[in-house]
Amino acid sequence: MAFADNLRQLPPVSHLSALELQDAAGQTVARIENKPGQAGSLAVYAALAAKHGSINSQAAQEGLTIYAEHTEDARAHPGKHPNIDRLLAVIAQNTPLTVDLIPA
Secondary structure, three states, X not given: OOHHHHHHOXXXXXXXXXXXXXXXXXXXXXXXXXXXXXXXXXXXXXXXXXXXOOEOHHHHHHHHHHHOXXXXXXXXXXXXXXXXXXXXXXXXXXXXXXXXXXXX
């Protein structure tokens, strides 16, 4: 399925203004906001966190499947899709991220 189709199957995120990702040291490494250009990634990461409790290797692999055609593009063009690059790094480095949901 295409990313747009996968996105329609995820829970809504209208109740969130953003989420923050922290590394093992508790440092915030990224913030994904509920705004155009990021809302899809917010939905992906929020759904993964709800299902897996964090963004671990298993969650990251599932996320790459959800991103569908964008995952292939991210692999071909590193840096173009930072939220996908982050999932690839979680898998490659086995460095899970905790997720802090920020209500709207």
